[in-house]
Amino acid sequence: MKKKVxxxxxxxxxxxxxKGGKVGRARKGPQLCLENITILKDAVAPENYFGEEVPTSLRIIKSHQDEVLELPENAKLLAYSSMYEVEMYSIEDNFLCIQGHPEYNGDILIDxxxxxxxxxxxxxxxxxxxxxxLEKNEADRKFWQKTCKNxxxxQAS
Incomplete structure (x- = not known):
């Protein structure tokens, strides 16, 4: 069994x-905010950790100035946003990678x-x-927590 990362x-x-991808300064600039990312529902299967209802988008707190510019050859894109082409990806069934911070809340971002x-x-x-x-929305932390734990x-849901 491969370790989960x-x-x-x-x-x-x-x-x-x-793993062979390219990383560099964010082409559209740094982010320190709450942002919606678009989930590629078809890409999430078959190892669906999201649950029965895969959302079309999720809110997540962002705090970074670099981005993945090119995925590794064997990576599968799972989400993107208006700012970045690679918000989330997986490699086989043992790597799940997220650009944003599923563990952050609004207070952490303000700090x-x-x-x-x-x-x-x-x-x-x-x-x-x-x-x-942050005024009208908050991060989907419970959903992110469930997904990361799964x-x-x-445990695919």
Whole structure:
């Protein structure tokens, strides 16, 4: 049995690079926000860790300035967004990689934004725009938690 590896953010990028993909600075710029990603429902099967109802999109908190530019040869794209072509992918049945942070909540994002602003790395306008993404929605954390647990336990739903 192969070990299960869940790659989140830098792990998502590192696994892609180690497995032969390409990683670099995000072509459309960094992200510190809540964002919808589009799930490729057909790609999720047969090892569906999402559950009976695979959503068309999920909200996730993003905090990164690099992205996977090209997937490894044997990787399967599972999700994308308007900002990035590779939001989530799998390799065989033992790697599941997610660009966003399924473990983050809005409070964590606000703390990161405030610290990065205080360090002079982003503008007040960037912070205002990013915080606005949290006003009407929150991350789908329970769904992400279930999906990650199902994957790590090897339980397709």
């Amino acid at each position: 869940l790659g989140v953010c830098f792990g998502h990028q590192l696994i892609a690079r180690v 990161i934004l405030d610290r990065v602003l205080a360090g002079g790395h982003i503008t007040e306008d960037f912070v205002t725009t990013s915080k606005a993404t 994957f790590l336990k090897g």
